[in-house]
Amino acid sequence: MVYFIYTYSQGGVKTGLSEYIVEMRGVTKRFPGIVANDNVSIAIKKGEIYALLGENGAGKSTLMSMLFGLYEPDEGEIYVRGEKVTLESPAAAAKLGIGMVHQHFRLISNYTIAQNIVLGIEPKKRLLGFLPTVDIKKANRDIAELSRRYGLEVDPTQKIEDVGVSMQQRVEILKMLYREAEILIFDEPTAMLTPQEIEFLLKIILELRAGGKTIILITHKLEEIKQVADRCAVLARGKLIGVIDAATTSTREMANMMVGREVETDIDKKPANFGREILKVEGLTVKNDDGLEVVKDVGFSVRAGEIFAVAGVSGNGQIELADAVAGLAKTSGGRIFLDGEEITHASVRDRILAGMSYIPEDRQNVGLVLDFDLAENLALKSYFKEPFCRKGFLNRAAFEEHGNRLIEEYDIRSGQGTHTQVRSMSGGNQQKAIIAREIELESKLMIFVQPTRGLDIGAIENIRRQILAERDAGRAVLLISLELDEIMALADTIGVIYRGQLLKTAPAAELTSRKVGEYMMGVSA
Amino acid sequence: MKKKSGSGFRRAVLAVFGDERRQSITIPVFAVVLSLLASAVMLLALGKDPINAFLGMLRGCGIVPKANYAAKTGMLTDFMSFLNVLAPMIFAALAVAVASKTGLFNIGISGQMLFAGFIATVVVGYSDLPAAAALPLVIIIGVTAGALVGGIIGFLKYRFNINEVVSSIMLNYIIQYVVSFFINMYYVDPVSRQSMYISNASRLTITGVEIFGMKADLPLAMLLVPPAIIFAKVLFDRTKIGYEMKSVGLSRNAARYAGMSVGKNMVLSMLVSGALAGLAGVAYYLGYFNSIQPGVLTSVGFDSIAVSILGNYNPVGIFFSSFLITIVSKGSTYMSSSAAIPQEIASIITGLILVVSACTFFIRTKLARMKEREIESRKAAEAATPDEPVPAAEDSKGGER
Numbered sequence: 001m002v003y004f005i006y007t008y009s010q011g012g013v014k015t016g017l018s019e020y021i022v023e024m025r026g027v028t029k030r031f032p033g034i035v036a037n038d039n040v041s042i043a044i045k046k047g048e049i050y051a052l053l054g055e056n057g058a059g060k061s062t063l064m065s066m067l068f069g070l071y072e073p074d075e076g077e078i079y080v081r082g083e084k085v086t087l088e089s090p091a092a093a094a095k096l097g098i099g100m101v102h103q104h105f106r107l108i109s110n111y112t113i114a115q116n117i118v119l120g121i122e123p124k125k126r127l128l129g130f131l132p133t134v135d136i137k138k139a140n141r142d143i144a145e146l147s148r149r150y151g152l153e154v155d156p157t158q159k160i161e162d163v164g165v166s167m168q169q170r171v172e173i174l175k176m177l178y179r180e181a182e183i184l185i186f187d188e189p190t191a192m193l194t195p196q197e198i199e200f201l202l203k204i205i206l207e208l209r210a211g212g213k214t215i216i217l218i219t220h221k222l223e224e225i226k227q228v229a230d231r232c233a234v235l236a237r238g239k240l241i242g243v244i245d246a247a248t249t250s251t252r253e254m255a256n257m258m259v260g261r262e263v264e265t266d267i268d269k270k271p272a273n274f275g276r277e278i279l280k281v282e283g284l285t286v287k288n289d290d291g292l293e294v295v296k297d298v299g300f301s302v303r304a305g306e307i308f309a310v311a312g313v314s315g316n317g318q319i320e321l322a323d324a325v326a327g328l329a330k331t332s333g334g335r336i337f338l339d340g341e342e343i344t345h346a347s348v349r350d351r352i353l354a355g356m357s358y359i360p361e362d363r364q365n366v367g368l369v370l371d372f373d374l375a376e377n378l379a380l381k382s383y384f385k386e387p388f389c390r391k392g393f394l395n396r397a398a399f400e401e402h403g404n405r406l407i408e409e410y411d412i413r414s415g416q417g418t419h420t421q422v423r424s425m426s427g428g429n430q431q432k433a434i435i436a437r438e439i440e441l442e443s444k445l446m447i448f449v450q451p452t453r454g455l456d457i458g459a460i461e462n463i464r465r466q467i468l469a470e471r472d473a474g475r476a477v478l479l480i481s482l483e484l485d486e487i488m489a490l491a492d493t494i495g496v497i498y499r500g501q502l503l504k505t506a507p508a509a510e511l512t513s514r515k516v517g518e519y520m521m522g523v524s525a
Numbered sequence: 526m527k528k529k530s531g532s533g534f535r536r537a538v539l540a541v542f543g544d545e546r547r548q549s550i551t552i553p554v555f556a557v558v559l560s561l562l563a564s565a566v567m568l569l570a571l572g573k574d575p576i577n578a579f580l581g582m583l584r585g586c587g588i589v590p591k592a593n594y595a596a597k598t599g600m601l602t603d604f605m606s607f608l609n610v611l612a613p614m615i616f617a618a619l620a621v622a623v624a625s626k627t628g629l630f631n632i633g634i635s636g637q638m639l640f641a642g643f644i645a646t647v648v649v650g651y652s653d654l655p656a657a658a659a660l661p662l663v664i665i666i667g668v669t670a671g672a673l674v675g676g677i678i679g680f681l682k683y684r685f686n687i688n689e690v691v692s693s694i695m696l697n698y699i700i701q702y703v704v705s706f707f708i709n710m711y712y713v714d715p716v717s718r719q720s721m722y723i724s725n726a727s728r729l730t731i732t733g734v735e736i737f738g739m740k741a742d743l744p745l746a747m748l749l750v751p752p753a754i755i756f757a758k759v760l761f762d763r764t765k766i767g768y769e770m771k772s773v774g775l776s777r778n779a780a781r782y783a784g785m786s787v788g789k790n791m792v793l794s795m796l797v798s799g800a801l802a803g804l805a806g807v808a809y810y811l812g813y814f815n816s817i818q819p820g821v822l823t824s825v826g827f828d829s830i831a832v833s834i835l836g837n838y839n840p841v842g843i844f845f846s847s848f849l850i851t852i853v854s855k856g857s858t859y860m861s862s863s864a865a866i867p868q869e870i871a872s873i874i875t876g877l878i879l880v881v882s883a884c885t886f887f888i889r890t891k892l893a894r895m896k897e898r899e900i901e902s903r904k905a906a907e908a909a910t911p912d913e914p915v916p917a918a919e920d921s922k923g924g925e926r
Binding site: 349365367370383396421 | 545763764765766767768771772775776778779780781782783784785
């Protein structure tokens with residue numbers, strides 16, 4: 001086990017209140033089945049850039065949503081400018097000068113930039129001396145002036161639908177400034193921007209600080225923190241790990257703090273016995289709906305009897321990579337081979353028939369038809385073949401027989417056997433059903449995406465053993481997981497994906513989890 | 526305090542409606558009973574006898590004998606006439622069900638009916654073909670024409686992602702006015718202001734047959750009802766296509782993941798839906814009626830949506846729900862004349878049944894939530910210590926983590 005010791009640079013409760021513009025003390029927020037924030041205390045000084053660092057699901061956004069009045073904390077107190085406040089709505093937060101730029105912009109696309117900015121607090125004039133109307137000319141003037149002052153050039157008369165993502169973000173920032181917000185929260189502001197736009201945004205953030213604003217930056221990108229932040233609070237699994245000084249802490253240390261924990265595994269792993277190459281991916285590029293390249297020029301190969309694990313922080317293109325290999329996402333470049341045959345443009349069905357099993361990340365909406373019963377779900381990929389189907393007619397008896405056999409063999413627990421609606425089953429048993437079905441296909445390649453997400457320890461162990469068993473049976477396994485310990489426990493070869501690119505590919509034996517963690521954060525080159 | 530009485534009520538409700546497998550029967554029955562009760566209250570408020578009113582409807586449909594009949598007519602006359610309206614309703618409701626299996630909402634049934642009826646009228650109805658040739662041809666043309674319109678809607682959805690509700694409503698208008706134009710220009714009967722009557726040989730009704738001394742119109746379309754119901758039932762439950770359609774309807778992502786073609790299945794289900802609507806169209810315009818009133822879409826196509834929901838999209842359920850709704854709409858004429866109740870009351874009753882039945886989804890989700898809460902509160906009751914009752918429920922749950 002590795003421990004990290006950090007000095008807590010904040011004075012906590014005893015220090016004079018006036019020093020801090022925002023203080024959250026012992027804040028706890030629970031959602032059904034999860035503690036999103038567990039007794040988190042942070043204190044932010046006026047005029048600093050305060051970063052919140054953590055993996056996806058670490059509780060950063062929840063914490064800030066409470067400061068912005070979207071949620072109320074279950075426990076704990078929030079102080080703004082030394083006074084205890086209850087923020088029951090974003091409007092209440094806005095009154096206190098708190099503004100937030102959300103990850104997904106909240107703009108009206110067929111309104112102009114000025115209309116969007118003034119919406120809700122429009123400057124009014126009286127037409128003919130009595131008819132109240134929006135003084136859009138004054139709004140345009142004010143916004144042009146405001147945008148010049150902060151170096152955020154916009155054309156107030158342009159419509160949102162005609163401008164790009166980065167311009168829309170400027171509008172969101174101007175919206176806060178127009179409302180004279182003092183405390184600006186940025187939720188993953190660089191997620192959708194190009195490197196140049198990111199540079200520009202960071203410059204703006206620095207200028208805003210120079211102008212006396214307090215900035216809270218939610219992010220999981222270390223170099224941004226290093227570049228602009230004064231201090232940084234690291235969250236993991238809802239808990240505050242520590243608050244560090246951005247200038248004196250290395251990105252490597254931050255990365256370790258964020259993911260750093262060596263986890264031991266007690267699963268026996270037999271030595272690998274690699275066979276021929278089953279999956280080969282060459283120069284694969286995938287674009288998302290916005291036309292951004294989320295997978296860039298990725299190449300790797302998986303041999304029979306090998307577990308190739310793709311490690312990475314969520315949102316770095318790993319899901320798209322799996323979807324592209326499985327045929328669910330369109331590729332915009334590169335080639336994919338399955339056992340020597342090119343399948344780049346093959347249909348999903350053809351890939352399944354060619355020998356591909358896929359355990360998708362979203363087991364409920366993709367992996368299963370929740371309103372079908374268990375027998376129907378267990379045959380979801382073989383219903384069209386004998387003995388399930390003859391001349392277009394289904395043979396329910398075959399479904400039952402197949403279902404009963406899998407329920408028995410894979411210990412799938414359900415209320416009414418093959419007739420159980422899958423919706424009513426527990427997450428663990430739903431996953432068991434998917435894995436049973438996919439293993440039964442006896443494919444050459446098995447893709448597992450987040451196979452143990454949200455499951456209890458027993459189920460996790462069981463599934464990991466199954467993955468290893470499939471590898472030992474000579475199948476090629478592509479494992480995509482956000483859990484570093486899962487990757488360390490199972491992988492024969494690790495590829496680390498960062499911003500859509502495979503940054504590092506190496507045998508698992510040559511990598512430590514700390515090293516992988518660093519690559520995941522883009523620290524090591 | 527409120528919580529306690531609420532949970533008692535909840536338990537009672539769940540005892541009756543809690544079983545999901547029986548919900549497909551219990552909820553529609555509940556909907557019908559509730560709306561009939563509401564109708565009874567309304568009739569009482571008007572000072573009318575509800576029992577008499579409901580009996581009047583049944584009498585009008587030849588299900589309960591009337592006090593007296595005109596010469597050469599009888600219960601059978603009424604019942605046959607009732608069946609003649611029932612047939613198109615069943616076909617139309619089946620059409621709705623087929624589309625809904627893939628998650629599509631075919632609100633264009635009326636337009637598809639009119640198109641099929643019009644084409645069959647023009648091609649066969651005004652020809653001199655003998656019945657043996659004309660009748661099969663009417664069916665074939667009706668089915669094809671309906672499938673064509675349905676297929677267009679499905680194709681627009683698949684190819685251009687045009688919402689099927691929008692395109693089918695627009696097609697409804699287009700068909701309504703284009704057909705109206707052709708009837709008024711070329712096929713109008715100057716006296717009735719409707720399309721000219723079709724030949725008797727091409728009509729799906731044999732008129733004026735004497736059975737047991739009673740004259741009746743034999744509805745030939747009714748002969749196609751059992752095959753249509755069996756077809757739909759087998760399609761849904763026993764075929765590969767049905768399985769794919771249901772997968773697409775229940776989870777498009779899962780269907781794609783399983784390697785099914787979402788687009789192909791959507792087009793296919795709209796083709797079949799349109800074909801059934803076409804069948805309804807010829808049964809209506811060349812069976813129950815023998816001409817077309819220009820510029821009007823039949824309400825059958827719209828009522829069939831609610832009928833289909835009331836029947837839980839199940840072909841057999843649809844048979845019963847069509848039966849019920851048709852009794853009310855068809856029987857209202859006699860009810861109004863015999864019990865001196867305005868005929869519009871019938872429309873209100875139909876409306877009530879359809880509104881309540883359209884709420885079945887709401888009732889179902891409400892029940893599901895009730896069940897969840899019941900389970901949760903039972904868990905909480907087990908977890909809570911004696912001096913710390915209900916409000917601790919949430920906390921103790923979160924604390925487990």
